Amino acid sequence: MGLTSNKLLAFTILCAVLLFVGTVWLWPRLAGQSWRAVSGRVGLLLATQLALFACVGVAVNQAFGFYASWADLFGTETGQGVVVDHAAGPLQVMSTSEVHGMGGSLPRTAGQIQQVGIVGRTTHITTPAYVYLPPEYFQPQYRTRTFPVVVVLSGYPGTASALVDKLHYPRTAQHLVRDGKMRPVILVMLRPTVAPPRDTECVDVPHGPQTETFFAKDLPEAVRAHYRAAVRPGGWGIVGDSTGGYCxxxxxxxxxxxxGAGAGLSPSYKAPLDATTGDLFQGDRNLKNRADLWWFLKHEPAPDTSLLVTSSKAGETNYKATLRFIASVEATRRTRISSIILDSGGHNFNTWRREIPATLQWMSGRLGVH
Known part of the structure; x- marks a missing residue:
């Protein structure tokens, strides 16, 4: 059973329930003062606690995608990296797969997911990603058409594969297109952590990874060079959850x-400084200020873009901050702001799955093809 499989989660829950029932059943028989009775009670309690911790651990890992496999968890991953030939182009396709659950395997009917390697021409950042191409991309009547692009970012540490397998972005987009609720789009799915293990918060770190430049310049250039992707900003949007939402x-x-549009699911609004980020700004006050979105909206010219933010009244720690951010954007009278506020929902995959369909619809309504 894989570390992220539902079978493993069900198995750990079953073990915990059986151990709990067994403890209640056997407790009277272990009520004596002998060393065997005491050892039995200690053993049952310890086993039950371990089973409960296993349940919580597996559930949390599924929700946040900290580890992708057992080898990843125990540090024994032996899979070798794939060499990306920089001279061969900024984007190389490593493998292709179908969109599961769409009732077909042909790209023109079910779309296609490509695992790619992207090389930043200016930043020299190299990172893996997944690209979803909708069925229309392969259909003859669309062969001269360009497609809007939505860049999708995970949280930190996160995994790009979770955007496909856990948050179901490709499948959701395809269902929405079939229902006439959004237009076909290309999805480019990756982690904001392009210089692992460091959390750069999409900042151009002085003397360090130029992450913001990668996403603002290198990534769009690489995608346009390889796919029939929209050229102008009105055809590009970006969405992410948690750290990816801030980015x-x-x-x-x-x-x-x-x-032309950006959506943050449960985002923060300024870059933190902690053990995972290190010193992102190296004493550069202007860089630090620009990374604070409240400061930017107050002191810099209001950008001509559309923003969407999400939170929940119960379960999210950013609820009050989100309301404050909405007010800050409204005060600019130029930048457009929308929101999704749930009554309840934690900082997890389940909450974001509830927000993604509406977010993709919103994004589609603000993207054109040029």
């Missing part, structure tokens, strides 16, 4: 000429 908002605000 999406910041990139849309800082680079409205690149991204």
């Amino acid at each position: 999406a908002l910041k990139l849309a605000v800082h680079h409205p000429g690149v991204y």
